[in-house]
Amino acid sequence: MKKLTKTNAARLLDQAHVPYELIPYEVDESNLAADHVAHELGEDIRCVFKTLVLRGERSGHFVCVVPGSDEVDLKKAARVSGNKKVDLIAMKELLPVTGYIRGGCSPIxxxxxxxxxxxxxxxDFPFIYVSAGMRGLQLKIEPARLVQFVDGELADIIIDRK
Known part of the structure; x- marks a missing residue:
C-alpha cells in the first residue's frame, strides 16, 4: 500500500495533536459531488460534509460546512454571519481565496x-468526513474537535426538507 500524502490540513491537525484519520477514495473528475465521495467511502452521505465558501456584503468571505445530502440556505447563512445578503463565491475565486480547488476544499x-x-x-455523528485539502483524500474526525480547532460555530444553515 502506498503512503498517503500528508496535506497541509493534516499537518496542522498533527501540530495541534488533534486525532484524525486520512481516508483515500477514488476520484471521478466528472463527478466531484458529495454523494460520489460518500459512495466511494461506503459511508452515509449525512456524515460526509462539504465545505462551501460564501461572501457577505458586510462580513466578506465566510465558510459553511454542510452535510453532503443538503444545500446551504443562503438566508440562514446571511442571518448567522451578520449579513443581509450572501452568495456562494464563483468557482474561479475558490483557489485564490482559499488555496483549495473544487472537490478538495477543507475547512482547515x-x-x-x-x-x-x-x-x-x-x-449527530461520532465522526464526520471533510476534505483533507485535496481530491481523493478525506479527513475522518470527531465533529466537536473539528469545530473547536477552526474556532467554528454550530448553526442551522441548510434548506429545510419538506
Whole structure:
C-alpha cells in the first residue's frame, strides 16, 4: 500500500495533536459531488460534509460546512454571519481565496482564517468526513474537535426538507 500524502490540513491537525484519520477514495473528475465521495467511502452521505465558501456584503468571505445530502440556505447563512445578503463565491475565486480547488476544499488551513459555520447535524455523528485539502483524500474526525480547532460555530444553515 502506498503512503498517503500528508496535506497541509493534516499537518496542522498533527501540530495541534488533534486525532484524525486520512481516508483515500477514488476520484471521478466528472463527478466531484458529495454523494460520489460518500459512495466511494461506503459511508452515509449525512456524515460526509462539504465545505462551501460564501461572501457577505458586510462580513466578506465566510465558510459553511454542510452535510453532503443538503444545500446551504443562503438566508440562514446571511442571518448567522451578520449579513443581509450572501452568495456562494464563483468557482474561479475558490483557489485564490482559499488555496483549495473544487472537490478538495477543507475547512482547515485556508489562506486566511474565515468565520466558519457547521450545520448542527455534524454533532449527530461520532465522526464526520471533510476534505483533507485535496481530491481523493478525506479527513475522518470527531465533529466537536473539528469545530473547536477552526474556532467554528454550530448553526442551522441548510434548506429545510419538506
Amino acid at each position: 488551513g485556508m489562506k486566511k482564517a474565515f468565520p466558519t459555520f457547521f450545520h448542527t447535524t455534524c454533532m
